[in-house]
Amino acid sequence: AQKVTQxxxxxxxxxxxxxxxxxxxxxxxxxxxxxxxxxxxxxELVFLIRRNSFDEQNEISGRYSWNFQKSTSSFNFxxxxxxxxxxxxxxxxxxxxxxxxxxxVFGQGTRLTINP
Amino acid sequence: DGGITQSPKxxxxxxxxxxxxxxxxxxxxxxxxxxxxxxxxxxxLIYYSQIVNDFQKGDIAEGYSVSRExxxxxxxxxxxxxxxxxxxxxxxxxxxxxYNQPQHFGDGxxxxxx
Numbered sequence: 499a500q501k502v503t504q505x506x507x508x509x510x511x512x513x514x515x516x517x518x519x520x521x522x523x524x525x526x527x528x529x530x531x532x533x534x535x536x537x538x539x540x541x542e543l544v545f546l547i548r549r550n551s552f553d554e555q556n557e558i559s560g561r562y563s564w565n566f567q568k569s570t571s572s573f574n575f576x577x578x579x580x581x582x583x584x585x586x587x588x589x590x591x592x593x594x595x596x597x598x599x600x601x602x603v604f605g606q607g608t609r610l611t612i613n614p
Numbered sequence: 615d616g617g618i619t620q621s622p623k624x625x626x627x628x629x630x631x632x633x634x635x636x637x638x639x640x641x642x643x644x645x646x647x648x649x650x651x652x653x654x655x656x657x658x659l660i661y662y663s664q665i666v667n668d669f670q671k672g673d674i675a676e677g678y679s680v681s682r683e684x685x686x687x688x689x690x691x692x693x694x695x696x697x698x699x700x701x702x703x704x705x706x707x708x709x710x711x712x713y714n715q716p717q718h719f720g721d722g723x724x725x726x727x728x
Contacts, residue, residue, distance in 0.1 A: 507654070531714045541702065541724075543657075545716040589656060593714065600645065600708050600717060601672070604656035 500525045502592050506607035511580055512613050519575045519608045521590030527551075527559075531593040532573045533602070534564065538586045549573060580612045616641045620720035621706050623716035626728045627692065627699060635690045635723045637705035644710030647717065650674060651702040660703075663688055664710060692725065700726050 501524040511517050523532065534546040547557065549566050557564050561578045577584055587607045594601040618639045626683040627633045639646065645664050649657040659672030663682040676698025682688055688707075692699045702724050 502656075504656075522657040533716060535719075541704075543704065543706075543717075543719040544717070548714065548716055550714060566683065600715070601659060601662065602657070604658075606654070606656045 500527075500592055500594055500603045501588050502605035504588075504590055504608050506608045507606070508609045509609070510611040510613060513582055514579050516576060516578050516613050517580050517610065517612075519577075519588050519590075519610065521573045521575065521605060522588070523571050523573065523592050525571075525592060527594070532566065533591040533593065534573075534575050535591065536586045537589065537607070543589065546575075572582045577610075582612050582614055585610060585612045618678075618707060618718055618720035619706055620723050622723060623721065625723055625725045627725060628728050630694045630726060632691055632693050633699075633725070635692070635703055635705075635725070637688045637690065637720060638686055639688075639705075639707045639718075639720075641707055641718060642685075643707035643718070644685065645708045646682070647706040647708075648672075648678075648680065648688070648690045649704045649706065651704060651722075657704060658689065 503522045530551045532549045537543050545570040553568050563576045565574045586607045589607045590605045591602045621636045647662040648660040651657050658674050660678050661680045664668035666685050669680050669682050679691045702722050705720045708717045709715050711727045
């Protein structure tokens with residue numbers, strides 16, 4: 499069975515600190531996709547990044563960066579120089595490759611609080 | 615602007631009552647999904663639909679029902695058989711046949727028991 503684990507339930511840091519959110523996954527599929535979503539207090543989930551199982555290249559987008567390591571089944575997310583607006587719940591998710599529809603398996607989420 | 619609209623934002627259910635949550639999308643997506651979110655937990659899949667007039671159970675379908683009569687609409691009914699309905703419900707959509715594409719989410723409906 500597919501599973502996503504986000505061991506950090508809550509993280510609290512002071513603004514401008516760097517913070518890393520951990521994500522570990524389990525799957526038997528050789529082809530799969532990993533996602534990170536952000537859930538601000540308003541409730542909707544906002545897509546941040548997608549990574550497929552064949553692409554282990556790390557990615558940087560502004561203050562955000564993602565480190566994908568198949569050897570450890572991890573897909574960690576780092577925010578550099580954090581800001582108060584980064585405060586939200588962050589979810590890591592794994593896609594089951596069902597043709598025609600996408601069944602996402604979500605982690606429990608990490609609540610990130612950035613204090614001024 | 616294209617997107618997903620969920621209504622109402624807040625909903626209250628009495629004992630023994632069925633309630634229906636609305637989800638409408640104008641993204642021209644074929645696949646639609648309903649998730650339930652409980653405090654401190656991730657999202658769990660209730661139902662999903664790949665095309666009109668077809669839908670499949672997710673991991674926690676008991677006590678819920680859906681319909682997909684139009685491509686744009688995927689309403690969720692929380693029946694009286696669902697004994698613990700208090701939760702945050704999120705609707706999502708994605709292009710059909712493209713399981714690598716991110717899902718787009720609505721703003722959610724918060725359901726509580728009176």
